[in-house]
Amino acid sequence: MSASVLVVEDHPPSLELACYLLTAAGYRTLAAADGQQGLALALAHVPDLILCDIQMPRMDGYALLAALRANSELCAIPVIAVTAYSMPGDRNRVLSAGFDGYLSKPIVPETFIAQIGAQLPAHLRGGGNP
Numbered sequence: 001m002s003a004s005v006l007v008v009e010d011h012p013p014s015l016e017l018a019c020y021l022l023t024a025a026g027y028r029t030l031a032a033a034d035g036q037q038g039l040a041l042a043l044a045h046v047p048d049l050i051l052c053d054i055q056m057p058r059m060d061g062y063a064l065l066a067a068l069r070a071n072s073e074l075c076a077i078p079v080i081a082v083t084a085y086s087m088p089g090d091r092n093r094v095l096s097a098g099f100d101g102y103l104s105k106p107i108v109p110e111t112f113i114a115q116i117g118a119q120l121p122a123h124l125r126g127g128g129n130p
């Protein structure tokens with residue numbers, strides 16, 4: 001079965017684009033509009049990978065990551081930060097917070113799926129050949 005990817009993003013067009021590209025590549029997607037909703041969906045579905053914005057209402061990406069890591073069923077799920085931060089040092093701040101990877105926004109459709117696949121074990125990778 002294809003991998004399930006939870007996308008947590010408060011900017012609707014970005015959320016829609018990420019889910020569209022993932023679905024087209026053969027992934028199953030779950031969409032959440034903020035960290036609280038993301039945590040609820042993670043608990044309910046235990047996805048294979050989580051893509052997470054940093055700046056979000058109610059629960060930001062750092063708080064969501066902390067909540068995931070504190071849960072014994074969810075702590076091993078790779079969590080990739082997807083954020084518009086682009087100042088020198090932002091990448092290090094995100095990675096030192098414990099995220100497994102970092103993608104900068106805006107999402108580039110031509111390279112996005114390859115970047116996601118690089119975060120997954122081979123048998124869970126999409127890529128358009130389901």
Ligand code: MN
Binds near residue numbers: 009010011054055056
């Ligand atoms: Mn945001």
